[in-house]
Amino acid sequence: MPTEAAQIVKAEASKLGCYIGDYIGWVVCDHFNVPAEVPLGEVTDHPEPAPTADGRVKYRAMIPREAADRVIPEAERRGNSLGDYVAKILCDRFGVPFEPRVKKKALRAWQMAGEAREQLPMTG
Numbered sequence: 001m002p003t004e005a006a007q008i009v010k011a012e013a014s015k016l017g018c019y020i021g022d023y024i025g026w027v028v029c030d031h032f033n034v035p036a037e038v039p040l041g042e043v044t045d046h047p048e049p050a051p052t053a054d055g056r057v058k059y060r061a062m063i064p065r066e067a068a069d070r071v072i073p074e075a076e077r078r079g080n081s082l083g084d085y086v087a088k089i090l091c092d093r094f095g096v097p098f099e100p101r102v103k104k105k106a107l108r109a110w111q112m113a114g115e116a117r118e119q120l121p122m123t124g
Helices: 003-016 020-031 065-078 082-094 104-115
Strands: none
Touching: 003 020, 003 082, 020 065, 020 082, 065 082
C-alpha cells in the first residue's frame, strides 16, 4: 500500500492498541459488512511496514475467513492481487489515492476474451 495509507493504518491500530494485522482484518470486515468486533488491546510496539521494490510498503493482515471469502473472488474479478485489493479497500477508507495493479494474467485473459468476442467475466 502507499506509505501514506500505511502510516494511517499504524496510527489507527496504535489508537486501538491492537495488532496492525488485526486492524486491517477488521477494516476489511467492515467494508464487506461482515460482523467483527473492533480489535482493542494493549499492543504498544508496532513494527514498521516492510518496503517493496516499487516504493510501496506491506503489512501482514489477519482477515477472518468470512471476509476473505468475499475478498478473494472480488480481487480475482478485478484482476488484482489480494494485497493490492486490500490496500485499495484501506486507501478508499482513508481517502488516499491508489490504483491497484492489474495482473498480467488477467490482462491476457481479457484480451483473449475480447478477441474471441466473448463477454468479459472480469472488469478492472
